[in-house]
Amino acid sequence: AYRLGAQLHTATVNQNSLSRAQRDSVSTGSEGPHPEDLALSKKGAIEDTEKATTVPPAVHGDWVLFHPVYTPEELKAVLHRQPETFSDKLALNLVKLCRWGFDLASGYKHKPLPPNSGSMSLEELRRGGYVLTEQAWLMRILFLETIAGVPGMVAAMLRHLTSLRSMRRDSGWIHTLLEDAENERMHLMTFMALKKPSIWFRAMVLGAQGVFSNLFFFSYLILPKTCHRFVGYLEEEAVLTYTRCIQEMEAGHLPEWADMPAPEIAKDYWRLPNDAKLLDVIYAVRSDESTHRFINHSLANLNPKTDVNPFALREPDMHVKGKKLGFERSEAEEYVAESHKLLHQAKDPRVDKSEQK
């Protein structure tokens, strides 16, 4: 179904004519022209002055509609990259520390289900600390997404400023980092549509963001590889979190969410069908986290000063990103060469192969 571009407004401030709300029924979701809308709006607006082709770019998210992109084994198994270097170990232990602190603060015990869980009521499972309520899941997800949106933006800004003051090209990293940051923010906007958080929760988010964004800022200046590894391990946790959430929904432990329709912003952003449910959204988000995991572990394997971003021209599909933790440096190199080859062939099949050298 078609929806108007949104005249969005911030949810908690004064209404006025410029910020007049047409929320939910008319949202663009990504707060700018969605790729699928670009062509039409420009054609209508500028048909008499601009001769540019105006059609939408590739919508990567289409594959989320095909949930079998993951095998049943992958849905059960959650990938983990074994730490090899001191940098890896430092990053992993920092994530474990964050995870421990967050679990402590949120009262999340995360005990495995007992053998007799089949005969226990949902109330008993919740009371025993075996499963979370929808509310607890939502708080956990909202908090994680506010933090998750920080690294990509901070890293992109730092690389942008480095490119400016060193007068060197960036080799395509900025774009991928900004895409990740935007994607995380959309995760937050999506789940935010389910519930408005309390003042107490917002205060906690404010404090955590302040601390984390400063720490990440200074860390990235000194140890960018460690930071990408840290984010890779963080994203492993995110995939684990969403995988468990999906398992609990599919086991019927989250009845309030069982048949909940997908928020409009999510249908728009991931181009889901109109009858999409919240479960479809969480599958999409889980797929996104696999992408973040793959990209950050791959970037952590590169030299941040000299190497091109292998994902600048294209990305592997989810059959790769869902089952593989990242490219080793040599694999990234092969992937870049392959990308160039494909680009070359697509544009000019007649060019002699030897000229590529």
Place this chain on the structure above:
Amino acid sequence: AYRLGAQLHTATVNQNSLSRAQRDSVSTGSEGPHPEDLALSKKGAIEDTEKATTVPPAVHGDWVLFHPVYTPEELKAVLHRQPETFSDKLALNLVKLCRWGFDLASGYKHKPLPPNSGSMSLEELRRGGYVLTEQAWLMRILFLETIAGVPGMVAAMLRHLTSLRSMRRDSGWIHTLLEDAENERMHLMTFMALKKPSIWFRAMVLGAQGVFSNLFFFSYLILPKTCHRFVGYLEEEAVLTYTRCIQEMEAGHLPEWADMPAPEIAKDYWRLPNDAKLLDVIYAVRSDESTHRFINHSLANLNPKTDVNPFALREPDMHVKGKKLGFERSEAEEYVAESHKLLHQAKDPRVDKSEQK
């Protein structure tokens, strides 16, 4: 002409297989897939797994090929927004202070040509301080572009972080701000192709960026409207700078640049013809600065907390941006309404008009 996506590398560090250079003859310019390349690469790479439409988005820069987008009057006249509020005056005076300091440090006097300038040799004009050498112009442009790339990125990061911690939508500002930042960085990369700066110059750039980015960061937290106004006035200076550069080139005062071909990165980024000259590039950059001027003066007229970015869905063409300083708030509102109307009509001509209310 077609060029391969680049296997770029940073200009001053070790060569290795992953960062192997195929510079200039194969550059993508914008260090990622250029919109015109997206379709083909994805088709070649993923034809068997993805059903997404893969075609390039609008390339706004096509109009730079038509220099008469500016009337002769506009080429001579340079627009200036009269300050109205205290915020405006503060921003304008800050830009004047920056300009004065920069002129002092660079020894730029910028005296108007004397009446007998037609009979003076170029050497006499340079000695008299009436025109700059190519070298002096390049240093001036490089310095300006390293500073110009800061505001958009810093503002975008701050708005991104605000959206995350306040759990509110951003209303499309982030995208436009990032586009401006990327555009400015491409200006720098373009002129950097003409000359590698000295260590002394780089040290000055490092110091200036450190000071300016911190000042802009804290200022944007407190007075975002003033910051956008400041950038608007800064962009007025940029348009003036490039206009004067063009005038000097067209008057024959910059012979080294008279017939210089456009750098490859510029041909790629602005999709210029293969025989494009440096003058064509400077016209394109001057047009970009007019866009920055228009956007920032327009954003300075809005409420940064409540109002949508009027340029989230589309932008006016250069006939508007070259002759107008920005939208007043009421004009921005009308433009947003018009954008929605066009989007609506393009997607679904049968929808009843009354439903738009």
